Amino acid sequence: MSEKQQTALSPKRDQDFPEWYQQVVRAADLAENSEVRGCMVIKPWGYALWERMQGVLDGMFKATGHRNAYFPLFIPLSYLEKEAAHVEGFAKECAVVTHHRLESKDGKLVPAGVLSEPLVVRPTSETIIGAAYARWVKSWRDLPILLNQWANVVRWEMRPRVFLRTAEFLWQEGHTAHETQEEAEEETMKMLRVYETFARDYLAVPVLTGEKSEGERFPGAVKTYCIEAMVQDRKAIQAGTSHFLGQNFSKASGIQYQSREGKLEHAWTTSWGVSTRLIGTLIMMHSDDDGLVVPPRIASTHVVIVPITPKEESRAAVLEAVNHLASSLRAINFHGIPIGVELDARDLGGGIKNWEWIKKGVPIRIEIGPRDLAQGTAAMARRDRGPKEKEFVPVDGIPGTIAGILDEIQEGLLLRATKFRETHTRKIDSLEEFKKFFTPQNREKPEIHGGFALAHWNGSKEVEDQVKDELKVTIRCIPFEDSPEPGVCLFTGEPSRQRVVWAKSY
């Protein structure tokens, strides 16, 4: 597409990526900031994406033996204090409830009813769920416990950004307790693979998997595994994490069981989660200068049909035809759900409606007017192609071909994203090259530079911290390697076990 060709959004991705992101969110009507600082309103089109993600993930969790439960929103202050690293990580950014009543005073409401112990709005639920597991677990027979919770959590954010970093967000948090270390480690890895599969097969988001370095580890975890994606400004985004918590939280919460040998042991626990941040990931991964692009397998609306009714006399016939087509398509099962069809018969110009659905990212648009009707054809457009590209197809053939086209779009998006990541991933073996890689080369487009640097590192947190301070670059993950390639640390010249992935990140 030439620079001069008009796009629905301004600025374009390569002009101002952060502002472009906000424009995609606005143009697709996904969400907006509320008047409560850092808290977003997720609008229906955005929430529909979350509902689909919930539906698919929930099925995957259940298929791997997990059940859902619900634990309190509030955590007593003293619970948070129990795990030292956890306190450090989460206490800084909490919403604290100190009163349980309001009173009128001079016509104003003021907090009243001071709580004897303040309550924290959960930033994550290891401590409150740990307290429950401590009550439930007596014997090895009570293990494993394999639960998941769909919930809202709050982490006070100083620089909120819709979907990516908000004070309140929606997520799921799995919490499991096991008899052995081995079982817990297996669970941690199993759920990482669930996330990887979900991201790839539904979101068309290729992810790297690996372990987090010490500096990026979940506060209180022994090991944090992650799925990490590269979005279109070549930055990394952590899209999901799975934590092996060892016995840290079971010791903090007192989750003890009588072992098969009759000894009192601490359980081994895990936790794992993904959040509405996945929506932000999806947006930055696939959208273009015309707005959102929704991968078909995570869409709830796969097809929009726009009847063109310029003349009153042919209106009824056109509407009948589009209704008939909509019904036929809705009867088709696409990877487990019926094809979602919007029939946009609003009394607005076809162009206006068409652009609205482009900006909303619906995979396939179908227009049918009086002339099409006469010829038995429809104009079909795909969101993964140019906004003006249309193909005239026989209407009767659409139900038979639609699932194939949706699959093709899905595969195309994944392929494009994978190639993009490959193009911007580089093995780097000199500090000079590393620095250059992460420095904007084009003053006009300062956002667009860098990517994933595969570089050697001596394994120390000091180096990590230093690189972060100097270049705002962090280790995104230490990839799982069957035969790691040893080398020399770029920063210290010390031995390195393997290359790790460095990037700027969200």
Add this chain to the structure above:
Amino acid sequence: MSEKQQTALSPKRDQDFPEWYQQVVRAADLAENSEVRGCMVIKPWGYALWERMQGVLDGMFKATGHRNAYFPLFIPLSYLEKEAAHVEGFAKECAVVTHHRLESKDGKLVPAGVLSEPLVVRPTSETIIGAAYARWVKSWRDLPILLNQWANVVRWEMRPRVFLRTAEFLWQEGHTAHETQEEAEEETMKMLRVYETFARDYLAVPVLTGEKSEGERFPGAVKTYCIEAMVQDRKAIQAGTSHFLGQNFSKASGIQYQSREGKLEHAWTTSWGVSTRLIGTLIMMHSDDDGLVVPPRIASTHVVIVPITPKEESRAAVLEAVNHLASSLRAINFHGIPIGVELDARDLGGGIKNWEWIKKGVPIRIEIGPRDLAQGTAAMARRDRGPKEKEFVPVDGIPGTIAGILDEIQEGLLLRATKFRETHTRKIDSLEEFKKFFTPQNREKPEIHGGFALAHWNGSKEVEDQVKDELKVTIRCIPFEDSPEPGVCLFTGEPSRQRVVWAKSY
């Protein structure tokens, strides 16, 4: 069942209803109190009920044109102040966030980062959603807005009781805005009918519908409609409400639109909700002295199969047979979802397992042992019959008959509940009889008395308040009557338009 026959629970319903309720919750492992006052932990078996309720209701909401969205957990104090009646109703029992950080001080965490304006954890979202609608609505073309939110809410409760009255609970809240009063009133009634249908057809809970009196109205509403059920201690429980809010909240929030005539008008709004209280309603409606009874259409586990494997040599054959049966049953669609089957092959005695599933309320239990296998039969037991009643049926016939049996159980539960309500509903025309009706007659069973009294009332709040103070009896609803029967108020002798429903309530 004779008084002497042993039951799984103690006390029985007619001995101590409130304690029996707690025992049902415990025996079925539905939920428990957390260490956070008034906040419950909903355990997997209880949460599964909520998930089914969510699934069914969500489908009904979408079928009536609603979409889901999500609004902030926190409400600025100033928003709550906007609607005068609303403040009175909700300000008293709020969780108030005053700080956004914690700091370590002498090894303890203390609240820090004082918020310039305290935030209230939503007790309900009219005000925060109203603020969003005020931003979104400009013209009559932007109306109606038909949204629903699945969320947690917090109302500080002094006497919490699991599912029935908890500080935090889960619910859905629909919020709609309309161009005309007529449309908004129609919406209010439409959603009341959705609740009525859901309660009857899925929960097997027959409900009365009607309008709330002034004293029981939602704070800020013009009219509150409700579904009201009678549970087994003959008390009423409000199971869902639908509010016509008039222009009260649109004036408070500034939801204004340019009308078709070009004038600036305030929108007409509604809100409607049901909560995890429905689980409490379900429990008190159908459970018996052996524990929970789950109506088949709201169950996620419809059938439990218990293999009996006394001898090692026949174990494999029995397990193969039950696995085969489980697969056949899971392939059957029961009112839109696959039949849920638990296969309980744990290494425990058949009796222990059997009683566990009785207490959990699974509609149908099937036992298969070596002798059954030889004869091609299975022992089938229904939760709506005595715990020892079994019927030997041909295994091959089960898949063909199971849906019919589940329907029969469902119908039986609804019928029993309806008859129970009829038996304990009485037209009352003297104050003396009214008082006697609501006074325990049996000192041994003080909980079990009363019911629904249909009595005349002059329409005044003073009378309502007085009866409530004296007898703890309130007006549960003013039934919709096409041809109301006028009469004389029981309490004042003044004219009455129609009989209203009086009861003690949860």
